[in-house]
Amino acid sequence: MDFDKIDKRIRDRRKEWMFPLGVLFIIMATIILIRNLILISTELGPEFFVDNFFNSEITNEKFTVAMYAIGLVLVYFGRRKRQDKFL
Secondary structure, eight states: OOHHHHHHHHHHHHTTTHHHHHHHHHHHHHHHHHHHHHHHHHHTOHHHHHHHHHSSSOOHHHHHHHHHHHHHHHHHHHHSOOOOSOO
């Protein structure tokens, strides 16, 4: 049995969940932003929507910015090539 190939295959599989989860974070953040833009803009105007990004309260818009950041980090580490230190 070639344990090096088995070990490499196991190490590569550990990383496979990061990229799809990062994409999911980005898609969900986009859905939340579009939903809030449509609901808030039709009722209160687009100025209120933009103001939610800059006020001192914790809002969905600020939460989506954090979701974009987390998603981009997960996509980056999911796509980055693993460098073997043991070669």
